[in-house]
Amino acid sequence: xxxxxxxxxxxxxxxxxxxxxxxxxxxxxxxxxxxxxxxxxxxxxxxxxxxxxxxxxxxxxxxxxxxxxxxxxxxxxxxxxxxxxxxxxxxxxxxxxxxxxxxxxxxxxxxxx
Amino acid sequence: xxxxxxxxxxxxxxxxxxxxxxxxxxxxxxxxxxxxxxxxxxxxxxxxxxxxxxxxxxxxxxxxxxxxxxxxxxxxxxxxxxxxxxxxxxxxxxxxxxxxxxxxxxxxxxxxxxxxx
Numbered sequence: 001x002x003x004x005x006x007x008x009x010x011x012x013x014x015x016x017x018x019x020x021x022x023x024x025x026x027x028x029x030x031x032x033x034x035x036x037x038x039x040x041x042x043x044x045x046x047x048x049x050x051x052x053x054x055x056x057x058x059x060x061x062x063x064x065x066x067x068x069x070x071x072x073x074x075x076x077x078x079x080x081x082x083x084x085x086x087x088x089x090x091x092x093x094x095x096x097x098x099x100x101x102x103x104x105x106x107x108x109x110x111x112x113x
Numbered sequence: 114x115x116x117x118x119x120x121x122x123x124x125x126x127x128x129x130x131x132x133x134x135x136x137x138x139x140x141x142x143x144x145x146x147x148x149x150x151x152x153x154x155x156x157x158x159x160x161x162x163x164x165x166x167x168x169x170x171x172x173x174x175x176x177x178x179x180x181x182x183x184x185x186x187x188x189x190x191x192x193x194x195x196x197x198x199x200x201x202x203x204x205x206x207x208x209x210x211x212x213x214x215x216x217x218x219x220x221x222x223x224x225x226x227x228x229x230x
Contacts, residue, residue, distance in 0.1 A: 033218075042117075042204050042220030043158070056217065089156065100146055100165075100208070102218070104158035 002026070004105035006092050012111045018080035021108045025073070025094030032069060033102060034077050035091040043091055049075065050097065082112045115139065117205050117221035124226050126195045133180070134190040134224045136205030142166075146208040147188040149179065152223070153201040161203075164188060192226075200228045 005024040013019050025032050030051050035043035046065065048056040051072035060067065064083070069075040079086055089109050093102040118137045126132035138147065149161040164172045164179045172179040180189040192199055205221040 040222070042206070042222050044220070045218060091158065093158070100148070100163045101160045102158075103160070104150075106155075106157050109156075 004092055004094055004103055006105035006108055008108055009106060010109050010111075012113065013082055015084055015112050016081040018078065019082055019110060020076055020078045021090050021092075021110075023075045023077070023092030023105060025075075025092070026103055028096070029094035029103070030072070030097040031095045031099070032075050033093040033095075034067060034075070035093065037089045037091055037107070039088070046077070079110075082110075084112050086110060087112045115221075116219040117207055119205055119221040119224050121224045122222075124224055126192075126226065126228055128197060128228055128230050129194055131191060131193045132195055132226065134192070134203050134205075134226065136188045136190065136221060138186050138188060138205075138207050140186075140207065140209055142209045144210070147179065147181070148206040148208070148218075149177070149190045150204045150206060150220075151199075151201045152204060158204070162190070195228045197228050197230060200226060202226075
């Protein structure tokens with residue numbers, strides 16, 4: 001069974017540029033999470049989807065961040081415009097609805113210069 | 114107040130010895146879950162073990178066990194017979210809310226474990 005797939009693995013952009021990350025969860029997993037992990041810190045939840053519905057986006061900086069999961073499967077996280085402080089690893093995870101275990105993808109390491 | 118506190122930024126352990134990684138948590142929910150994840154230098158987060166707040170027995174998964182002390186609000190990870198491949202960051206996390214309902218997951222800041230040959 002394929003795990004959570006994320007692309008790209010690495011991205012370097014200049015500040016004020018847009019960037020997008022893509023995630024394909026494990027087949028059959030209704031719940032999808034986007035986390036941001038700053039250097040030396042644990043992951044922080046940005047948004048959580050149940051199917052195509054964003055059920056928790058309280059930590060998503062909505063002025064510059066947006067996310068979508070149109071068909072309830074794969075998801076895209078976008079930053080526009082990027083700031084220097086957005087440099088981090090962006091992790092996607094998925095789980096069965098109500099499941100205890102979240103399965104994480106390899107992450108996208110974003111560097112904003 | 115921090116939801117999850119990991120007070121050990123770094124730990125060393127001799128190969129084949131046991132090591133305990135500390136985690137304390139703060140919640141007012143009666144139903145919650147506690148997790149440990151391993152993050153090697155390659156970056157992926159690997160699920161290790163889960164303990165539900167109503168579970169009476171401490172969770173075990175192979176060489177991993179979770180020392181759950183509910184009254185003290187602690188959920189320490191014990192790794193027995195450490196191996197070189199155990200060198201990684203270890204994160205404690207807590208799910209608040211009922212399984213099947215709203216779940217907010219909060220991670221600690223992590224402990225870097227280094228296994229010495």
